[in-house]
Amino acid sequence: MTSVSYAEWSKSAADPLFSEWLRSSSEPDWTAAVTHPFAMAITRGEVAGADMRRYLEQDFQFVDSFTALLGAGVACADSFEARVPFGRFLGQIATDTERSYFHRALAALGGDLAPPLEPVTAEFQALMAQARLSLDYTLILAVLCVAEWSYLGWASRAEPPLPDNFLYREWIDLHEGEHFRAWVGFLRAELDRLGPELSEERQELVRDFFQRATGLERRFFDMAQG
Numbered sequence: 286m287t288s289v290s291y292a293e294w295s296k297s298a299a300d301p302l303f304s305e306w307l308r309s310s311s312e313p314d315w316t317a318a319v320t321h322p323f324a325m326a327i328t329r330g331e332v333a334g335a336d337m338r339r340y341l342e343q344d345f346q347f348v349d350s351f352t353a354l355l356g357a358g359v360a361c362a363d364s365f366e367a368r369v370p371f372g373r374f375l376g377q378i379a380t381d382t383e384r385s386y387f388h389r390a391l392a393a394l395g396g397d398l399a400p401p402l403e404p405v406t407a408e409f410q411a412l413m414a415q416a417r418l419s420l421d422y423t424l425i426l427a428v429l430c431v432a433e434w435s436y437l438g439w440a441s442r443a444e445p446p447l448p449d450n451f452l453y454r455e456w457i458d459l460h461e462g463e464h465f466r467a468w469v470g471f472l473r474a475e476l477d478r479l480g481p482e483l484s485e486e487r488q489e490l491v492r493d494f495f496q497r498a499t500g501l502e503r504r505f506f507d508m509a510q511g
C-alpha cells in the first residue's frame with residue numbers, strides 16, 4: 286500500500302482523481318477482492334450450495350448495516366441533488382430488488398436470516414456504524430464507494446452466458462449493468478468533487494476508511510471461501 290499523500294500523488298498522475306488515489310492506495314487488497322476465487326466462482330455459477338448459503342447469510346447481515354449507511358448518505362450529503370441518488374438506490378435496490386433476492390435465495394438454500402455473525406461480518410458492521418455515526422459525508426462515501434465499486438469490479442468480470450441459476454445470475458445482475466455503473470460513477474464523482482479540497486489530515490482519514498473497507502471486502506470473500 287502506498288503512503289504517498291494525495292498532493293504528491295496528484296502531481297505525477299495522468300488522471301489525478303481522488304477516488305483513484307484511494308483505490309490505488311488500497312492495493313493489493315483491491316485486486317485480491319475484485320478477482321477473488323470465490324467471486325469468480327459466482328460469475329461461473331460454480332459455488333457449492335452450502336458455501337453460497339453461508340455467504341448470503343452473512344451478507345444479509347452486512348446489508349442491514351449497509352442500508353443504514355445509505356440512509357446516512359441521504360442525511361449527510363451536502364445538497365438536495367446529492368441526496369437524490371442515495372434515496373433512489375435505497376428505495377429501488379436495497380429495500381426492494383436486493384431484499385427480494387435475499388429472501389428468495391435464502392429460502393431456496395434453506396438459509397438462516399439471523400445466523401451467528403462471522404468475525405469479519407461483525408467488523409464490517411462496526412466500520413459501517415463508525416462511518417454512519419461520524420455524520421461525515423466523505424467517510425460515509427468512502428465506505429459505500431468501496432462496497433459498490435469493488436462489487437462492480439468482480440461482477441463486470443463475468444463472461445456471457447451468465448449462469449442459468451437465479452442464485453448466481455441475479456447476484457451478478459444486481460452489481461453490473463447501466464444503472465449500477467451510474468451509481469458507482471456517482472459515488473466516485475462525489476469523492477472526486479470533495480476529496481481534493483480536504484485538508485491533508487482529512488484526506489488521510491478518508492483513505493484509512495477506504496483501506497479498511499477494502500481489506501474487509503477481501504476477508505469477507507476469504508470467509509465465504511472457507
Ligand SMILES: Cc1ncc(CN)c(N)n1
Pocket residue numbers: 344347348351432433436502505
Ligand atoms: C460484503 C459486501 N460488500 C458489498 C456488497 C455490495 N453492496 C455486498 N452485498 N456485500
